[in-house]
Amino acid sequence: MNLAYYWYEAAFAFARPARTVSNATRYAFSIPVNPLSYTAYGRTISAACELFERSTRQYAKPEFGFGAIEVDGRRITIRERAVWEAPFCRLIRFERPGLRRRQPKLLIVAPMSGHYATLLRGTVERFLATHDVYITDWVDASAVPLSAGRFDLDDYIDYVIAMLRFLGPDAHVMAVCQPAVPVIAAVARMEAMDDPASPRSMTLMGGPIDTRESPTEVNRLAQERGIAWFRRNCITKVPFTRSGFMREVYPGFLQLSGFMAMNLDRHLIAHHDMFQHLVKGDGDSAEKHRAFYDEYLAVMDLTAEFYLQTVEQVFVEQSLPKGGLLHRGERVDLSAIRRTALMTVEGERDDISGVGQTLAAHRLCPRIPEELRDHYLQMGVGHYGVFNGKRFVNEIAPRIAAFIDRVDAIRNGEGEQRPAPVRVGARPALTVVA
Template identity: 85%
Template sequence: MNLAYYWYEAAYAFARPARTVTNATRYAFSVPVNPLSHTTYGRTVSAACELFERSTRRYAKPAFDFGEVEIEGRRVAIREREVWTAPFCRLIRFERQGGPRQQPKLLIVAPMSGHYATLLRGTAERFLATHDVYITDWVDASTVPLSEGRFDLDDYIDYVIAMLRLLGPDVHVMGVCQPAVPVIAAVARMEAMDDPAAPRSMTLMGGPIDTRESPTEVNRLAQERGIAWFRRNCITRVPFTRPGFMRDVYPGFLQLSGFMAMNLDRHLIAHHDMFQHLVAGDGDSAEKQRAFYDEYLAVMDLTAEFYLQTVENVFVEQLLPRGGLQHRGERVDLSAIRRTALMTVEGERDDISGVGQTKAAHRLCPHLPDDLREHHLQLGVGHYGVFNGRRFVTEIAPRIAAFIERVDAIRDGEAGERPAQRRPALRPALEAVA
């Protein structure tokens, strides 16, 4: 059995006394009543202690905490409300206390790839002014008791379909990175069943639809190692200190180590810069880096079955573009997508989902009319910049909003509406929740 999780817990426990001493030292050298706190020496000691504390800290799940956002020139309070729940996910609506009432519904499917949904805080915030925004808040697998059962790729697709049925049929869905595959699979299954709740549009951003296109180091690693290596080296069991005791998971700290290793030089430089800012007394610059790493270093565990299925089906076997992906024993046929409009977004410098991997969705959906599809390649951005940052706010998001507006105009302008149809059953438990 892989004991990585137990060693991780032990290392955290052993570091606790050192953290206590370090925190006390940092406090002593940072309080204004200590004359040394006003010297370079005092700030150096305090900065070193802070970096040690942050390097050994266990980061808690961040909060969205929008408070207020500006909508149509005035500040509007935002309240989070849970509108749907299942063992491994909550669906959150960002309710606006005042402001426009009738705006397009947008379901943002956040990645289930180690980080929490709050990684998309900037994504959600950008659309709050123009859309009625919902987001999937995935649950840390280590907090879900074994009695709640498994969660695999089929369940993920079930969850997406259940949420679309709850919000549809006038909802637009956005899959950011990893969810691109289950989102397009869910839409294909709904279209194949002629489900009236199929979304009006789906926007896929930096997702691994066809990893044969411009393979990245992540794709090559999966191909070279094979699924047996990942099962042997990446899967461990939740220790007794957590509610999900004995559940097999891919732990967040292993996922984070992979993220960090891909750009280790950047992270070392960033922490060196933070140290220099603290020594120089530049609190504003240091605070920006604190905020980024508070988010980036907060990670969650994934169920082993979901992780291994994703690696095998998406990255090793590449079943979706080859036509072999199945959901509950039924083939996922992307050619069934005829009504749900498709927009794909890629980043020129994306080192996780290479250029062309997301765009491949258009080739796999041959029956969509040209006026219901669009592709955008954003120059000068990497994977993170596809859904966050200045260029996302000023260039990518306006294109997505315009696409959604165009699709709504087309659908609203269609002559007559299709007669209401009975929704085909999915899974009784999820259908009842939805």
């Protein structure tokens, strides 16, 4: 049995006394009554203690923490409420009491790939003033008791279908990274069943629709090692310290270690820079570092069956583009999609989902009318920049919002003065910003 999880928990337990001493030392060298706190020596001791504490901490699930936003010149308080719930997911709505104007419903499907939905805080924040936003809040598998049953790729697709039915036929769905595959599969199944709740549009962002296009190191690793290697080396059981005791999972800390190893030099430099900021007394720069890594280092576990099925079907077998992906025994036929509009978004420097992998969705969905398609390639951004950061806020998000508005205008039949359709043919024209 893979005992990695037990060793991981033991390491944190053994480090607890040292963390206590480190925290006390940091406090002693940072309180104003200690003259040494005003010296470079005192700040160096305090900085070293903080980095040690942060390096040996288990990070809790972050909060979205939206206070209020301005809509139409008014300050409106944001209230989070779970409106739909299942063992492995909650659907959160960001309610804005007092807002009377009806806005498009937008379901943001967050990645179930090791981080919490709060990783998309910036994505959500950008649409709060203009859309009625919902997001999937996936539950850490280590917190779900065995009695709740399994959760695999079929269940993921079922969850997406159930949430879209809950929201109704006028919703739009956005999939960020990993959920691009289950979301397009869910829409295809709904369209094949002539489900009236099929979404008006789906936006796929940096997702592995066809990993044969511009394969990345992540794709090559899956191909080279095969599913047996991942089962043998990545799957372990939840220890007795957690509610999901004995559930087989792919631990979040393994996923995180893989992500960090890909850009280890950047993370080492970032922590070195934070140390220097603390020594110099640059609190603002240090706080930015804390905010980013409080989010980045907070990870969740995935069920083993979902993880292994995703690796096998998406990355090894490439079942979706080859026409072999099944949902509950039925083939997922992307050519069934004809009413739901499709927009794809990619980043030029994406090292997780290479350029062309998400664009492939257009080729695989030939029955979508040309006026209901769009594709956008953002230059100068990597994977994270596809859904967060200044270029997302200023360049990508406005195009997504415009696409949703255009689809709504077409569906609502607002006269003959419709925006000019995007002529795409088999492969849509690229919209590129330098």
